[in-house]
Amino acid sequence: MFxxxxxxxxxxxxxxxxxxxxxxxxxxxxxxxxxxxxxxxxFKTKPLEGRLPMRGNDKLVHVNVDQEPxxxxxxxxxxxxxxxxxxxPDGIIGIGGGSTLDIAKAVSLLLTNPGSSADYQGWDLIQxxxxxxxxxxxxxxxxxxxxxxxxxxxxxxxLGINSDYTLYDQILLDPELVTGAxxxxxxxxxxxxxxxxxxxxAGTFINxxxxxxxxxxxxxxxxxxLEEHDDAADKLMMASYFGGxxxxxxxxxxxxxxxxxxxxxxxxxxGIGCCIAFDQLEEFYPExxxxxxxxxEHHQISLPRNxxxxxxxxxxxxxxxxALALEPLWENCLGGNxxxxxxxxxxxxxxxxx
Ligand code: NAD
Ligand code: ZN
Numbered sequence: 001m002f003x004x005x006x007x008x009x010x011x012x013x014x015x016x017x018x019x020x021x022x023x024x025x026x027x028x029x030x031x032x033x034x035x036x037x038x039x040x041x042x043f044k045t046k047p048l049e050g051r052l053p054m055r056g057n058d059k060l061v062h063v064n065v066d067q068e069p070x071x072x073x074x075x076x077x078x079x080x081x082x083x084x085x086x087x088x089p090d091g092i093i094g095i096g097g098g099s100t101l102d103i104a105k106a107v108s109l110l111l112t113n114p115g116s117s118a119d120y121q122g123w124d125l126i127q128x129x130x131x132x133x134x135x136x137x138x139x140x141x142x143x144x145x146x147x148x149x150x151x152x153x154x155x156x157x158x159l160g161i162n163s164d165y166t167l168y169d170q171i172l173l174d175p176e177l178v179t180g181a182x183x184x185x186x187x188x189x190x191x192x193x194x195x196x197x198x199x200x201x202a203g204t205f206i207n208x209x210x211x212x213x214x215x216x217x218x219x220x221x222x223x224x225x226l227e228e229h230d231d232a233a234d235k236l237m238m239a240s241y242f243g244g245x246x247x248x249x250x251x252x253x254x255x256x257x258x259x260x261x262x263x264x265x266x267x268x269x270x271g272i273g274c275c276i277a278f279d280q281l282e283e284f285y286p287e288x289x290x291x292x293x294x295x296x297e298h299h300q301i302s303l304p305r306n307x308x309x310x311x312x313x314x315x316x317x318x319x320x321x322x323a324l325a326l327e328p329l330w331e332n333c334l335g336g337n338x339x340x341x342x343x344x345x346x347x348x349x350x351x352x353x354x
Contacts, residue, residue, distance in 0.1 A: 005248060006164040008135075013173040015334075018136070021172060022053035028132050033090040034058050036081055036342070038104045040065060040096030040138065040268035048095070048138075048177065061082055068269060071154040076104065078110040078117075087126035088112065089117035091132040095177075097189065098142030098270065101135045105150040105166050108133040114138060117161065118154040126163040136169040138177045140236040141271065143196060143244025145171045151270075158264045173241065174231035176207040185226075187301050188271030190236055191292065194221040195274050196243040199253035200287035204330035206250055214246035225295040234354055244291070254284045255332035258350060263316055266307060276303055280353045286332060308351050320347045 010299075012020060016207035025035055034057035041062040043049050056061065061077065081089065088111050094104020110117050120126050135145045144150075148159030148167050178186070197218040200210050220239035224232045259273035268276065275292075282289045296303070300341075308316070324330070324347060330338040 003249070006167055007245075007248075008149065008171050009279065010157040010170040011173065012171075013238075015174060015176045017172055017303075018051065018177060021080040021093070021134075022055075022316045024134070024170060024172070025053060025093070028091050029055075029306070030090050032057075034063060034085065035089070035091045035307060036091060036107075038077075038092060038094045038096075038107065040100040043138075046180075057085070059089075063096070063100055063103050064223060065096065067267065069099055069103050069150070069152050069261065071104065071116060071121070071152050074106045074110060074152065077103065078109050078325050079148040081111065091134060092130075093134045094191075095136040095138060095242055097137065097139035097185075097190075097282055098144040101137060101142070101144040101168075102150040102152070103131060104135065104167065105130075105144075106152060109150075109161060109163075109165060114200065116259050117152060118156075118162045119157040120163075121152060121157060122160045124164075124334050126161060126165045131190065132169050134170045134172060136172045136174070136177065137237070137292050138242070139181055139185065140175075140178055140233070141191070141193040143193065143240050143241075143247065144246035145173070146241050147205055147248065153264070160261060173237050175231075175237045178237070178283060179234050183299070184192065184301060185271070185298055188275055188294075190224065190239075190271075191275050191278070191293040191295070192271045193217060193236070193243040194225070194242045194290075194292065194295070194320045195255050195278050196247050196252060197239075198285050199255060200243075200250045200334070201244040202285055202288070203250055203253055204335050205332045208248045209348070210248075210250035214241040214250075217242035217246060224289075226298055228289075231237075231310075235266065251328050251332035257323045257326040257329040257333075258347070258354075261319040261321075261327060261347075261351070262354070264306070265311065272303070276307065276354050277300075280350055283325070306354075308354050312332045316348060316351065319343075319351060320344050323347055 220235040258277040261275040262268040
């Protein structure tokens with residue numbers, strides 16, 4: 001069966017396009033209604049906060065992403081927003097990196113679907129469209145702006161709410177918004193995109209749809225991370241979008257599977273977790289890993305080492321369990337007989353090197 005997948009219907013791209021947000025929202029405003037701006041708290045009191053086109057009863061909610069989004073946090077935000085008024089807001093506008101984009105997606109869905117966000121971790125469990133939502137990235141790489149998932153850590157699992165309703169109704173891609181990001185964070189999140197491309201292109205699920213997006217995204221990543229370009233921020237923003245489109249119709253692979261384990265047990269953030277894992281995966285992606293090391297050197301990025309050294313045996317086993325449960329990722333990486341190739345012992349050896 002071929003997947004018949006939805007994509008984000010409206011996109012605005014360009015330096016300064018943030019200034020058009022007011023016009024975009026105007027069309028969705030109802031009499032007496034209000035918008036909720038969900039802003040990464042790194043921008044609290046910063047110029048971007050002052051540029052939000054807030055009107056009338058609009059609300060501003062700061063979110064903290066020191067930890068990646070948890071289902072409990074989403075539920076608390078939904079309760080807070082429900083307390084603002086009897087009715088739902090006219091729209092939710094998420095502004096920040098991948099974590100904030102995921103928070104805004106999940107909040108939009110849980111404002112219309114009953115229960116806890118943890119109830120919807122999985123595939124196509126959402127039944128009711130969410131509130132109108134706009135995504136505005138301030139970091140480039142995750143592809144969260146274009147994906148049909150919002151990745152959440154729940155009491156039992158780290159798993160996305162995957163559905164066509166999860167997609168943004170509108171995204172606004174303004175490369176000027178990423179300029180203040182710290183260099184190491186810019187690199188880690190950018191490498192998430194590079195790794196999406198490598199894993200998609202090297203995978204057994206590859207097809208011309210995913211290849212078309214993946215190859216272009218990879219080319220732009222090379223320009224951004226190995227060359228100097230005045231419009232590097234524009235390139236990386238589009239590389240992120242294309243990388244997301246590439247995996248939308250294929251899959252990621254070994255690096256993402258192992259990084260999920262790191263993140264679940266050690267609370268390592270997605271971008272840096274992918275870098276730590278990818279650094280040890282020459283046996284899966286020889287050319288990609290060699291080029292990744294070149295990129296790290298070019299930007300003088302060093303990674304934390306020995307992060308798994310202090311884990312107990314049972315923690316290590318749980319981490320391996322989380323990674324090996326991601327069956328489609330391994331099948332994409334190694335093919336249908338992946339279980340014979342990717343044993344728990346092999347996963348342990350890889351983790352021990354990280
Ligand atoms: P992030 O959103 O976790 O942010 C990382 C740090 O950068 C935070 O401290 C944040 O406050 C800060 N930051 C963000 N923008 C900034 C800016 N312009 N200037 C200064 N600081 C800034 O980072 P990320 O790598 O973009 O996102 C990772 C998250 O994305 C994870 O939670 C991961 O699970 C999720 N993710 C989602 C998808 C998806 O398809 N939904 C895909 C990949 C990753
Ligand atoms: Zn990723």
